[in-house]
Amino acid sequence: MDYTALRDDELMDRLCRRDLYAFEALYDRYGDLVYSVALRIVTDTYVAEDVTQDVFLRVWRRPELFDLQRGKFVTWLLSVARNRAIDERRSQGRRLRHEALPSTGEEEDVLPSAHDLDDPALATVLQDDRRAVREALGVLPPEQRLAITLAYFGGLTQQEIANRLGQPLGTVKTRIRLGMQKMRGALDERRREGER
Amino acid sequence: MRMDCEAAREHIDAWALGALDTDERIAFDAHLATCTACPDLAERARDGGTAVALAVPLKTASPSLKARIMASAAVLAGVSRRRSPWWAATAAAAIVAAAGLFGWSAYLQTRIAVLDDDNATIVAAATAQSREFASLRSQLVSTSAATDEVRSAQKLQDSVLYIVAQPDAQLTRMDGTAMAPEASGHYVWSPGERLGAFDATSLPALPPGQTYRFWFVYENQWLDAGLIDIDDDGNGRLVVSRLQGGRPDRGSLLGYALSVEQGNAAPASPGQLVLSSPQQ
Numbered sequence: 001m002d003y004t005a006l007r008d009d010e011l012m013d014r015l016c017r018r019d020l021y022a023f024e025a026l027y028d029r030y031g032d033l034v035y036s037v038a039l040r041i042v043t044d045t046y047v048a049e050d051v052t053q054d055v056f057l058r059v060w061r062r063p064e065l066f067d068l069q070r071g072k073f074v075t076w077l078l079s080v081a082r083n084r085a086i087d088e089r090r091s092q093g094r095r096l097r098h099e100a101l102p103s104t105g106e107e108e109d110v111l112p113s114a115h116d117l118d119d120p121a122l123a124t125v126l127q128d129d130r131r132a133v134r135e136a137l138g139v140l141p142p143e144q145r146l147a148i149t150l151a152y153f154g155g156l157t158q159q160e161i162a163n164r165l166g167q168p169l170g171t172v173k174t175r176i177r178l179g180m181q182k183m184r185g186a187l188d189e190r191r192r193e194g195e196r
Numbered sequence: 197m198r199m200d201c202e203a204a205r206e207h208i209d210a211w212a213l214g215a216l217d218t219d220e221r222i223a224f225d226a227h228l229a230t231c232t233a234c235p236d237l238a239e240r241a242r243d244g245g246t247a248v249a250l251a252v253p254l255k256t257a258s259p260s261l262k263a264r265i266m267a268s269a270a271v272l273a274g275v276s277r278r279r280s281p282w283w284a285a286t287a288a289a290a291i292v293a294a295a296g297l298f299g300w301s302a303y304l305q306t307r308i309a310v311l312d313d314d315n316a317t318i319v320a321a322a323t324a325q326s327r328e329f330a331s332l333r334s335q336l337v338s339t340s341a342a343t344d345e346v347r348s349a350q351k352l353q354d355s356v357l358y359i360v361a362q363p364d365a366q367l368t369r370m371d372g373t374a375m376a377p378e379a380s381g382h383y384v385w386s387p388g389e390r391l392g393a394f395d396a397t398s399l400p401a402l403p404p405g406q407t408y409r410f411w412f413v414y415e416n417q418w419l420d421a422g423l424i425d426i427d428d429d430g431n432g433r434l435v436v437s438r439l440q441g442g443r444p445d446r447g448s449l450l451g452y453a454l455s456v457e458q459g460n461a462a463p464a465s466p467g468q469l470v471l472s473s474p475q476q
Contacts, residue, residue: 018273024266031265035257037249046347049261053268060269071243078249079242086214126250133250151215152248158215173210180209184244 004028008073015063023060030074031056033126034081040153041085042092051088055081074126086155136186144179147172197223204234211238212245259389260354263361312343355435359393362386368473370452376400376470379430383452383473392436394421396454396471399430409457410434411466413473415447420462424454 003011003025014022034055039048058080059066066076137145150161162172197219199207204227210216211224228235359365365386372379381396394410402408408426412419419442426432451473455466 020266020269020273023269027262027265031262032254032256033250033252035261036252036255039255040252049257052257052261053265056265057268057272060272071239075243075246078246082214082246082249129247130250130254133247137248137251148213148248151210151213152245153252156215157217158210159217161215173206176213176215177206177209180212180241180244183247184240187244187247 009068012063012066012068012073015060023056026059027056030077033074034077037078037081038085038088041082041155042089047088047092048085051081051085055084058084082152089155132187132190133183136183136190139186140179140182144175144182147175148179148183151176199223199227201227201231201234204228204231205237208234208238208241209244212241213248214245258351258355260351260358263358264354267357267361352433352435355391356384356393356395356433359386359389359391359435360384362389362391364388368452370396370454370471370473372398372471373469375456375468379471381454381471390437394424394432394434394436394452394454396424396426396432397430399426399432399454399470401426401430402456405459407457407460408432408470409455409463409466410436411453411455412439413450413453414442415450417443417446418453418466419446423460 001021003021006014006022006025008026008029011022011026015026031052035048035052038051038055039045042048042051055077059077066073070076137148140148146165147161150156150164151158154161156164158172158176159169161167162169165172204224207216207220207224211221216224228238365384368383368385370381370383376399378398379396379400380398381394383392383394385392399408408424410421410424412421419439421436421439422434424432424434452471453466453469453473454471455469457463457467
């Protein structure tokens with residue numbers, strides 16, 4: 001059987017029946033993406049590998065936690081990866097509270113860039129989604145993009161972002177709300193164009 | 197704090213990004229649990245929040261990470277498969293055939309845990325006793341460096357396990373010469389992965405200034421594959437991914453060898469041999 005041809009939900013069905021080949025196919029499809037998200041958040045390759053291992057073994061042990069009715073597999077997987085990485089980042093912060101926390105990298109490297117988009121292991125549809133998100137983020141005003149990036153990858157609350165940037169809390173809330181609305185609008189527009 | 201629909205929708209994007217503080221999040225979740233209209237909007241916002249992750253520049257995880265994850269999953273599954281895939285081989289190797297290697301790996305994991313605990317203890321002490329902060333901080337730096345060193349060794353070990361587990365892996369035995377009769381070694385080559393792993397045991401300790409260097413022995417050229425470090429027990433490992441400097445007329449590969457050299461600079465020809473494969 002060609003596992004690479006199976007959809008995510010079909011692979012997850014097989015995972016529930018303890019099919020290691022399905023698990024390998026999911027790792028091949030999303031391993032680098034999960035690792036990249038973890039690395040962006042924790043900024044340490046060893047810790048990012050630990051987070052990636054933890055996320056995938058969690059999927060292997062408890063595949064039933066994924067509920068297809070509540071959305072796409074990749075959305076759920078990235079959410080698990082992000083939460084796990086943020087926990088690790090906060091834990092690092094507590095352990096090394098006398099050290100400077102790793103930089104959040106600010107927002108520069110989420111701007112559209114052609115050279116790192118092509119990964120043959122990622123499903124084509126995901127490549128399109130990645131390109132769309134980066135383009136949508138790329139057209140946002142830098143201050144909105146920065147607020148979104150600090151929240152998502154830095155794990156900061158709106159109040160913490162306001163403190164870090166020296167801006168009023170209301171300004172940060174507006175930046176996040178407007179930025180996310182614009183990004184959603186750009187993605188919806190692109191989706192509609194794709195359907196025409 | 198209580199939220200109505202209007203307030204919830206103002207907070208919905210920050211919620212999707214995980215950027216609400218605790219009070220706001222509790223109020224938002226409470227509203228979501230009782231509202232019939234907002235949950236759909238929240239799901240859509242959550243998709244938008246997670247979409248941000250897709251913007252991340254893609255990095256490639258090391259092959260050894262996949263080997264580690266698949267081997268762990270195979271172990272959790274009990275390694276009872278209808279056929280024998282590579283990860284089952286890895287798991288089996290981890291449990292049985294490569295018990296020695298895995299013991300070393302387990303030792304390194306234990307060392308990492310101990311050193312991590314040391315880090316935590318040092319940080320806690322630094323908080324409680326600020327007057328000793330400067331000296332403890334320097335201890336923390338050196339302990340962290342030791343942790344990194346052990347982790348590097350762990351990654352090298354993972355790479356060796358990965359290569360050994362490949363279905364096309366070819367094993368060449370290497371015997372100690374008169375200079376080191378107790379020593380032995382193996383070179384494992386995976387043509388599919390184009391990766392090789394050298395593993396030696398019982399190598400004699402070298403005086404300061406001398407190093408061990410691994411060679412590919414061709415008919416007309418000895419090709420330098422790199423330096424290896426040995427631990428206190430005389431064990432050394434090297435992963436070979438790509439050799440440089442090979443001449444077009446080097447001829448057929450005859451085998452492998454380990455030599456003793458002066459210093460770290462690559463010599464034109466090998467020094468005294470301590471290990472060689474029988475083909476030579």
